[in-house]
Amino acid sequence: MSHSSKAALAFASRHATGEIVAAGFSPILREAVARGASRPISMPLCDDALTQISFFLKNEEFTSIIVGENTDWIFSGASLCGALSSKLGFDVKISRDLQSIESNSVILVLDAGVESSNVDVRRIARSMETPINPEGVLGKSTIKRMEERKPETISGTAEEVASAIARRLRRITR
Amino acid sequence: MAIAVICNWSGHLLLGKAREIADEVGERVVAISSSNDEESNQKLIYLGADEVLVCNAKNLTDWVSVVSRYVASESKVKMVLFPSDLESSIVMGAVYGTLQQRISPYLEGAHVLSGDTVSKKLDSSSVIDFQISPEKIALISLERSSVTEPFEDSSRFGKIRNYEVGEVSDFVRIFPEMIHSPSMKLVVLTGKDLGGSSFELAKGVAGRFGGEAKPLSGKLQVVYGPCLAIEVTSRLRDLPEFKGELLSISSREVPLSSLAKLFAVSPEIDRVLQKLSV
Numbered sequence: 381m382s383h384s385s386k387a388a389l390a391f392a393s394r395h396a397t398g399e400i401v402a403a404g405f406s407p408i409l410r411e412a413v414a415r416g417a418s419r420p421i422s423m424p425l426c427d428d429a430l431t432q433i434s435f436f437l438k439n440e441e442f443t444s445i446i447v448g449e450n451t452d453w454i455f456s457g458a459s460l461c462g463a464l465s466s467k468l469g470f471d472v473k474i475s476r477d478l479q480s481i482e483s484n485s486v487i488l489v490l491d492a493g494v495e496s497s498n499v500d501v502r503r504i505a506r507s508m509e510t511p512i513n514p515e516g517v518l519g520k521s522t523i524k525r526m527e528e529r530k531p532e533t534i535s536g537t538a539e540e541v542a543s544a545i546a547r548r549l550r551r552i553t554r
Numbered sequence: 555m556a557i558a559v560i561c562n563w564s565g566h567l568l569l570g571k572a573r574e575i576a577d578e579v580g581e582r583v584v585a586i587s588s589s590n591d592e593e594s595n596q597k598l599i600y601l602g603a604d605e606v607l608v609c610n611a612k613n614l615t616d617w618v619s620v621v622s623r624y625v626a627s628e629s630k631v632k633m634v635l636f637p638s639d640l641e642s643s644i645v646m647g648a649v650y651g652t653l654q655q656r657i658s659p660y661l662e663g664a665h666v667l668s669g670d671t672v673s674k675k676l677d678s679s680s681v682i683d684f685q686i687s688p689e690k691i692a693l694i695s696l697e698r699s700s701v702t703e704p705f706e707d708s709s710r711f712g713k714i715r716n717y718e719v720g721e722v723s724d725f726v727r728i729f730p731e732m733i734h735s736p737s738m739k740l741v742v743l744t745g746k747d748l749g750g751s752s753f754e755l756a757k758g759v760a761g762r763f764g765g766e767a768k769p770l771s772g773k774l775q776v777v778y779g780p781c782l783a784i785e786v787t788s789r790l791r792d793l794p795e796f797k798g799e800l801l802s803i804s805s806r807e808v809p810l811s812s813l814a815k816l817f818a819v820s821p822e823i824d825r826v827l828q829k830l831s832v
Contacts, residue, residue, distance in 0.1 A: 429647060449640075451797065452677070452797055454662070454674065454676075454682060455647070455660070456640075456643050458643035458644045458647065459643040459650070460647060462643065462644040462645060462647025462650070462651065463647040463650055464651070465647075465651070465728070466618075466648045469726075471727045471728070472726070488644070491778070493776035494774055494775065521683065524681050524683065525679060525680060525681075526678070526679055526681045528679065531811055531813075531816065532815065532816045533816075534817070534818045535819045535820065538825035538826045539829060541818045542825075544816075545801060545816070546829075548801055549763050551699050552780040552798075553763045
């Protein structure tokens, strides 16, 4: 399970007063239950944000939807929030601004990458007993292997090293 | 046909890339900006735009209306480019959710863009490709670090006009005006053996580049944004996961150097940090 999904589940467990439904790709759902989800919804992994949300909006209604940042897939959590908002008419809110979970909102949980809460060991047995349907991967895109690149190495005087690093930092932080 | 560039959130840096593609295939570049400053809008023309549309977007909700209207009403648009960040992603998602039939492909955080394909690195060893559809409008956010800075040429001509949104959508409402996610800031990560005075210098470097200095500890599990690692000598299994671009400076070769995109060796770490912080 990605770190930002763990952060989203931790936010849900801290603030939710009702049922927490974990929607995701089947391999992560046992961990989701062990981390506090009341029940899982197994979905295929999709390469399109709208196809992805169609799977968990199919037979369910939610009072609010909590999404992790998940920046490293084809679409991010932030994008999913925008798409959900346009489909459901829910407001988009940010976890940092909230003390509780508000109804009719899509909440993006920001993730600073720091230690997340642990799996609740008391929930492991329940997680193992929960039936989870395995689902496939859906999409039209092609994933290719990339040529492995060796790191660029620089050495020289302190001034030369600082200048090369500063140039690169300006480029990646602008 | 036109290539539109959303110029807020440092999106003006994408104008050079847009100009390059437009020149290859004979298209126009349209910059969309919410700035009322004439000088900065004129600069967008100098940076490569043929036309600047000045809209009245004050927040992310307004931006959803502006982009939705543009995508829905303009028939001769090939692609709309956003700078890759959280604000853009929310707006893009909301526009896609409203106008799915007109949009293809939809890709965030792309690293490579040409007139007919767009790609994104998923991790260090795999990349995903999409074809740009000739019939639909591509909605793409580009990593700013993956494009070269646009060239400013004050002899370029173009026009600037107002772009009225009219009724603002009340269906999609986005509450934060700006998000400033901590996850996308530069992290200056310092190794366990780095002394207190060196850490102060590292803080200076972080301050100069709008980031934060953090000593390496087990608490930090993922670094999403760019990272400068200073004298981080730990074994790979003791390091956090690096999702963004990683640069490293150390006094000798360290295990981390195999992960870094740029690895610098210098016996004078403090002096390098002093130079970097001013």
